[in-house]
Amino acid sequence: MAISLTPPTETPPAEGSTSEAHMERPDGGIWEHPVFWAVLVLLGSAVVAGYFIARIFGFA
Numbered sequence: 868m869a870i871s872l873t874p875p876t877e878t879p880p881a882e883g884s885t886s887e888a889h890m891e892r893p894d895g896g897i898w899e900h901p902v903f904w905a906v907l908v909l910l911g912s913a914v915v916a917g918y919f920i921a922r923i924f925g926f927a
Contacts, residue, residue, distance in 0.1 A: 897903050
């Protein structure tokens with residue numbers, strides 16, 4: 868087994884790695900959250916269903 872020259876408390880450098888640390892892109896806000904879209908779809912479905920239920924009972 869080869870002797871490691873890196874102290875045990877440090878991470879050794881990756882062999883052959885040429886990439887640099889990249890900046891994390893900022894949060895896209897409400898548009899990237901699936902709960903928002905799920906609520907929007909469920910509310911739209913409830914409105915459409917409510918319209919047809921109102922038509923069945925003669926309210927619309």
